[in-house]
Amino acid sequence: MTKGRVLLRGVMKSFGAVDVIKGVDLEIAPGELTVFVGPSGCGKSTLLRLVSGLELPTGGSIMIGDRDVTCVHPSERGIAMVFQSYALYPHMSVAENMGFGLKIAGLPKAVIKEKVAKAAEILQLTPLLDRKPRALSGGQRQRVAIGRCIVREPEVFLFDEPLSNLDAALRGQMRVEIARLHAKLGATMIYVTHDQVEAMTLATRIVVLNAGRIEQIGAPIELYRHPANLFVAGFIGSPRMNFMDGIVEAAEADAVHVRLNAATLRLPRHEGDVKPGAKVTVGIRPEHFRVGSAVDAGDDQAVEFDSVIDLVERLGGETLAHLRMPSLSDGVLVVKISGDIPLRIGTGLRVGVRLAQCHLFDADGRAVGASAARVAAVAA
Amino acid sequence: MYDNRVSGYLYIAPFLIGLATFTLFPFLSSFLLSFSDYQLQDPVQQARFLGLGNYIQMASDDTFYGSLGVTFLYVFITVPLKLAFALFIAFVLNFKLRGIGFFRTAYYVPSILGGSVAIAVLWRYVFAGDGLINQVLVWAGGEPLNWLGEPAYALFTIVLLRLWQFGSAMVVFLAGLQNIPTDLYEAATIDGAGKARIFFTITLPLLTPVIFFNFIMQIVQAFQEFNGPYIITGGGPLKSTYLLPLMIYEEAFKYFNVGYAAALSWVLFLIIALFTIIAFASAKYWVFYGNEREDRE
Numbered sequence: 001m002t003k004g005r006v007l008l009r010g011v012m013k014s015f016g017a018v019d020v021i022k023g024v025d026l027e028i029a030p031g032e033l034t035v036f037v038g039p040s041g042c043g044k045s046t047l048l049r050l051v052s053g054l055e056l057p058t059g060g061s062i063m064i065g066d067r068d069v070t071c072v073h074p075s076e077r078g079i080a081m082v083f084q085s086y087a088l089y090p091h092m093s094v095a096e097n098m099g100f101g102l103k104i105a106g107l108p109k110a111v112i113k114e115k116v117a118k119a120a121e122i123l124q125l126t127p128l129l130d131r132k133p134r135a136l137s138g139g140q141r142q143r144v145a146i147g148r149c150i151v152r153e154p155e156v157f158l159f160d161e162p163l164s165n166l167d168a169a170l171r172g173q174m175r176v177e178i179a180r181l182h183a184k185l186g187a188t189m190i191y192v193t194h195d196q197v198e199a200m201t202l203a204t205r206i207v208v209l210n211a212g213r214i215e216q217i218g219a220p221i222e223l224y225r226h227p228a229n230l231f232v233a234g235f236i237g238s239p240r241m242n243f244m245d246g247i248v249e250a251a252e253a254d255a256v257h258v259r260l261n262a263a264t265l266r267l268p269r270h271e272g273d274v275k276p277g278a279k280v281t282v283g284i285r286p287e288h289f290r291v292g293s294a295v296d297a298g299d300d301q302a303v304e305f306d307s308v309i310d311l312v313e314r315l316g317g318e319t320l321a322h323l324r325m326p327s328l329s330d331g332v333l334v335v336k337i338s339g340d341i342p343l344r345i346g347t348g349l350r351v352g353v354r355l356a357q358c359h360l361f362d363a364d365g366r367a368v369g370a371s372a373a374r375v376a377a378v379a380a
Numbered sequence: 381m382y383d384n385r386v387s388g389y390l391y392i393a394p395f396l397i398g399l400a401t402f403t404l405f406p407f408l409s410s411f412l413l414s415f416s417d418y419q420l421q422d423p424v425q426q427a428r429f430l431g432l433g434n435y436i437q438m439a440s441d442d443t444f445y446g447s448l449g450v451t452f453l454y455v456f457i458t459v460p461l462k463l464a465f466a467l468f469i470a471f472v473l474n475f476k477l478r479g480i481g482f483f484r485t486a487y488y489v490p491s492i493l494g495g496s497v498a499i500a501v502l503w504r505y506v507f508a509g510d511g512l513i514n515q516v517l518v519w520a521g522g523e524p525l526n527w528l529g530e531p532a533y534a535l536f537t538i539v540l541l542r543l544w545q546f547g548s549a550m551v552v553f554l555a556g557l558q559n560i561p562t563d564l565y566e567a568a569t570i571d572g573a574g575k576a577r578i579f580f581t582i583t584l585p586l587l588t589p590v591i592f593f594n595f596i597m598q599i600v601q602a603f604q605e606f607n608g609p610y611i612i613t614g615g616g617p618l619k620s621t622y623l624l625p626l627m628i629y630e631e632a633f634k635y636f637n638v639g640y641a642a643a644l645s646w647v648l649f650l651i652i653a654l655f656t657i658i659a660f661a662s663a664k665y666w667v668f669y670g671n672e673r674e675d676r677e
Contacts, residue, residue, distance in 0.1 A: 054566050075572035087563035091585040091668045101571035148567075 003065050004030035004155045004188035006051060012059035013046055020046045022212040023060070028205075033182045033189045037199040038209035039235070045160055047209065048192045052158050053077050065155055075101075080149030081158040084165060086141045088133040088148075095120075095129040098147045112151075119150040122184070139170045146181065159191040163198065175201060196236060200224070208232050230365035233283050239320060239336065241283045241359070244329040248278045256360060256368070258282055263327040265303065267358050274360075274368055283359035286320065286336040289351045304352040307333075312343045323349060414643035420636035427639065434643035444644070446619050447627040454535065454623055455602040458542040462602075463594055466546040467587075470553035471579075484554070491547020500541065500611035504528070507537045507612070528613055531620030538608035538621050549594045556590030557583070588667045596659055603652050624648050 006028040013021040020043045028034045036044040049055040051062060053074035061070045069077045080101075088097050098119060099112040107115075120126045123143045133141055142162060149157055159178070163171045179202055182189055193199055199206050200220045208215040208223065208231070215235075216228040227233035233241050246258040246265075251274050256267050258280055265282065274280060307323035310332050321335045321343055335351055343349065360368040389396075414434055418427035438444050473484050493499050506512045507527035514524035527533045560583060568578045584591075606625040609615050615622035615630070624644065632641035 052570065054569065074566075074570045079570070081567070081570050083563045083567060085561060085563045087561065087567040089564060089567075089582060100568070100573075104572040104577065148571075152571075 002030065005063070005065060006156055006188060006190070007063040008047075008051075008060065009063075010060035011047070011050060011057050011062060013043075013050055013055060014058045020212055021050065021057070024212075024214055026207060026214065026217070028188060028190065030188055031186050032204045033179075033191060033202055035199040035203035035206050036190065036192045036209055037194065037196060037206055037235070038215075040194065042209040043212040044192045044194075044209045048081075048158055048160055048190060051156070051190060052079055052081050054081075075104075078155035079158055080152045080154040080156075081160065082142070082145045082149055082162045084161040086133070086145040086165075088141055088144055090133050093130050093132055094125060094136070094144050094147075097133065097144055098151050101148070101152050115151045116147075119147045122150065122181070123147050138166050139174060142166065142174055143177075146178075150185070155188060157185075157187055157189040159189065161192055161194070163193070164195070171195075171198075178202060196238060200236070206236075208235060210235075226367070227283075227359065228367055230281060230283070230361050233359055233361070233367070237285055239286050239334050241285050242329075242333045244282045244284075244333075246280050246282050248274050248276050248280055250276055256280075258360065260328045261326060261330065263303070263305065265355060265358065267355055267360055268301075269360070269368065274362060279363045280368070281361040281365070283361065284333075284353055284357065286334045288357040289333075289335040289337065289353050291337050291341055291349065291351055301356055302352050302354045304350055307349050307351055309343055309345050309347055309349055312345060314339060319343060321349065323351065325351075410642040410645055413639050414646050416639040416642075418639040418642075420632065420638050430639065434640050435647075437640065438643060438647065443619070443622075443627065447622045447624050450535070450620065450622055451603065451624040454539065454605065454621075455599065458539050458602050458605075459595070459598045461539070462543050462546055462549060462598055463591065465543055466549035466594070467553050467591075469546060470550045470557055471583075473550070473554055474557045488547040488551060490544050491550075497607060497611060499544075500607045503537065503541050503608070504612045529617055531618050534613045534617055534621050538605070538612055541608045541612065542602065542605065549598065552590055552594055553587070556587050560586050585668050589669055592659070592663055592667045596656060599655050599659065600652055603648060603655075 006026075008024050008026040011021055011024045011026075012019070024047060036047055038044045046055060050057050051064075053069065053072060057070065061068055063069065064077055064079065089100065092100065095113075095116050098116045102112045102115060116129070117126070120129055123146060125140070125143055125147055128136060128140060128144075133144065136144065145162070162178075163174050166174060175198055178191075182202075191198075191202060203220050205217060206220055206223055207217050210231050216223060216232045218226075220236075223232060223236045227236060227241075230243070234243070244260050246260045249257040249259045249264060251257070254268060256269050256274055258265050258267055260282065267282070305325050305327050307325040309321055310324050311322035313320040313322075317339045318336055319339045319341065321337060322332045323335055325333050337351075362368050413427070415430055415432070416427040417430050417433070418424060469487055473480060473487060477483075508514075509524065509526065511527070513527065518524055525533060527537055564582055564586075565578060568582050573581065604625055605623055606629065609621040609623050609626045610629065613621040615626050625648070628641045628644045628648065631637045631644060
């Protein structure tokens with residue numbers, strides 16, 4: 001049974017001389033909620049529009065279910081789409097908006113009414129059916145846009161940054177509603193966003209895109225723990241991972257000695273190929289630093305460093321401390337620690353980190369063996 | 381130091397003086413004159429009060445009825461045709477094509493030239509017996525037509541002159557079309573609507589405020605058309621292009637019956653006002669304003 005499966009093979013898209021999508025292979029299993037995430041201009045919206053049929057690929061093929069839909073009209077692909085702007089027809093009532101596609105398909109009025117009523121019930125829109133979109137709040141409009149999709153009973157739901165026009169509180173609420181809807185309908189959904197919180201919380205799998213290519217595909221926690229390269233490591237996680245330049249001093253079977261500014265870290269590893277003298281990058285997430293005493297004394301898997309506090313951002317429960325750690329890096333490192341710890345700019349702070357939670361990337365930016373991260377995963 | 385209000389009035393004084401001199405004074409004096417037998421060659425003091433005399437005379441004036449009929453015919457033909465034509469051109473120029481900016485400019489040129497006297501003179505030559513149109517007709521193997529001598533054709537030539545000035549309506553339509561978000565077209569495409577369906581169920585309803593605006597402007601302008609019939613046809617043949625503004629002009633400046641002409645002007649004014657009121661009253665049934673908020677229940 002492949003209903004709801006989406007299969008992209010070597011999909012390419014150029015606008016004139018500009019290659020926006022440079023060959024994407026991707027299989028989305030039925031019922032998955034896949035999130036396309038990436039910085040502005042990475043091609044995530046274009047990729048979604050290629051699946052919808054609003055854009056046609058310049059190369060490759062697209063299958064939905066068992067059908068090759070590469071050149072099929074959007075209305076015949078079995079998809080429905082929620083737009084960033086909602087794209088509700090302003091001169092039609094909520095019910096007319098939701099039933100418009102069914103009306104065009106020539107369904108009897110009674111059937112349309114029934115389907116619209118059912119979708120309205122799921123989305124708690126029943127009291128609003130006779131209103132025009134202009135009389136609705138942002139969240140209500142978004143629900144109507146989703147309702148318009150539901151009535152079409154599509155194989156695949158497409159969401160193009162659907163929450164970016166909402167304020168922060170409403171965005172959180174709608175995120176939960178979409179997650180609930182996915183659980184309830186069990187339909188395949190593709191969701192485009194630049195917001196990594198949305199990506200992490202909603203996705204069954206995340207597709208990280210950069211400059212028209214897929215950087216990594218995986219479950220949210222997998223991307224967080226085992227980023228395949230510097231780009232993903234820097235993109236997933238907030239605040240972003242600290243990166244430090246280093247040189248391999250020695251490579252043993254179970255560890256790599258990396259020389260940073262003034263310190264040498266002995267990073268555990270299980271696989272991967274790095275030679276002494278190679279340039280590498282060490283990555284440490286801000287939340288993996290601990291304030292001195294929090295690191296168990298005598299833990300040979302942990303190291304401690306002295307730092308000077310450069311800037312303090314208090315978020316309430318947590319604090320982001322920008323620290324100068326000359327032994328590790330010339331730049332400023334961001335450390336996320338408990339909001340209870342008193343910090344003063346210009347004073348010293350001793351912080352520790354478990355070596356198993358350090359990430360190692362080779363000169364090309366690829367994660368080395370991903371072994372260090374795997375240890376971290378076990379430790380966590 | 382001037383009081384703020386004084387300097388304020390000083391700033392708007394040029395406009396107020398202009399309004400009073402060139403609009404308010406003629407407006408009121410024409411109203412008064414319409415109840416008199418004022419003749420252009422005589423001093424105003426000699427004018428006698430006629431009461432409703434001019435209006436009563438109008439009620440039995442066959443020339444007036446003829447002129448009124450031609451005016452209505454002209455308005456009812458040109459307004460829908462011009463709106464449809466302007467919308468069509470705007471629709472075409474709204475496509476994202478290479479060099480579309482040039483075409484948008486090029487199509488606006490006729491409106492800059494407009495219905496000016498020069499263009500009307502040009503029109504007369506183009507439609508003359510040995511004019512360009514007939515030359516093309518003959519070249520194409522047809523018979524030359526007496527464009528300006530046959531009543532039906534003569535009206536056609538001045539109708540065409542009005543259509544030729546589609547540019548300003550087109551620009552407004554184009555702005556209206558560009559205000560319709562692309563997302564709506566894409567949503568409708570996914571909903572399965574074809575091009576024609578999208579045009580009639582999405583584009584047209586969302587364009588109604590612009591259509592309404594253009595409709596009012598065109599009605600008002602068409603009722604006031606003067607250059608075309610005056611220069612091209614002189615109102616003929618057989619008064620087939622004798623529009624009301626031309627009749628008003630001739631009554632006043634050819635026959636010197638300023639009182640009667642003033643009365644005709646006021647009737648024309650009331651007709652235009654009536655049509656405008658009807659249009660506004662009907663608006664709530666067909667004009668859709670997308671941005672106004674309804675009261676929440």
